[in-house]
Amino acid sequence: MFMFWTRSINVKVCDWLTGSGSSLLKVMRSMNQCLPEKVMTHFLGLSGQVLELERQGSGGTWHVGLIRSGGKLILQPGWSTFVSANNISQNDLLHFKFMGESKFEVQIFDSTGYEKFIEESHKLEINIPAIKEELDDLSQNPRKCVAPYNEVIYQGRYIVLNARQKRRAKQLASEVQAGNPAFVIVIRRSNITSKCNICIPIKFSAEHLPKETRDVVLHRPKKEMMWPVKYYYRKGHQSFEGTLWRKFVQENNLQEGDMCLFEMVKAARQITFVVHISKAIPDNVG
DNA sequence: CGGTATTACGAGCTAACTCG
DNA sequence: CGAGTTAGCTCGTAATACCG
Missing domain, CATH: 2.40.330.10 (DNA-binding pseudobarrel domain)
Incomplete structure (x- = not known):
């Protein structure tokens, strides 16, 4: 040596x-x-x-x-x-x-x-304030919830979370480093089909994201690939949309019911999200 | 219970592509 | 090259939750 x-x-x-x-x-x-x-x-x-x-x-x-x-x-x-x-x-x-x-x-x-x-x-636990808050939201807010595996139960336009799904969310949160802002999204049909967009919680975007449309980068843990994605800022709601988001969906084989935790890592002028994915149906991609 | 906030979804315009 | 088709971008709004 x-x-x-x-x-x-x-x-x-x-x-x-x-x-x-x-x-x-x-x-x-x-x-x-x-x-x-x-x-x-x-x-x-x-x-x-x-x-x-x-x-x-x-x-x-x-x-x-x-x-x-x-x-x-x-x-x-x-x-x-x-x-x-x-x-x-x-x-x-x-x-x-x-x-x-x-x-x-x-x-x-x-x-x-x-x-x-x-x-x-100092161990990574579920008591990361931002994450815990998000998971509490998941438990209480049917807009952000989902059922186990591919059996997705819709309550009106929204979907319903059960205990298994909450456990999956907590498991995801344990992968996030303390201090980094993050939000959780459950993949819905509309997130991956037709117009293919995903809404970012307004509270998160107000606190952590710029008030302008710009490019951000999505990164997967343990993967070298990075996906540039368009972040759209609009008064009242913000989202990831368009071909680049569609590409991320396809290359990560996102399905309805999959759970994504977006961990924000901001570098100088570049905004990067580390995306932790919990598959509704485990596959070899995630 | 009504006003406000948030989210999901689709309409409409535009750009890009395809094919004759 | 032009007409038709498809896909993407942006925005508006309906639906629902939240809050006073």
């Missing part, structure tokens, strides 16, 4: 990009989220993507954007959330193990060399 230390940037590099064994160590001298210059060239290909940072043993996964700015690679957005959720402090040692694609396994050691384990209070 080839190793070297660069004093100035406190980085140790092992077997750079020779496969799943590639890794780096970073000493948290500050909460600066820039990738060190001497290693950033190895990750230029990941620029603009959303990295998956998985805490070894905790089962927790965080999505952090990697953007290029001023000749540097910066972990943003989501980095501060990752830091706070994992109780990272100065002089902690972070070990990023490259697992392929855009996935890293992270170990965190304190300044004395002991590994820091995630505390109960």
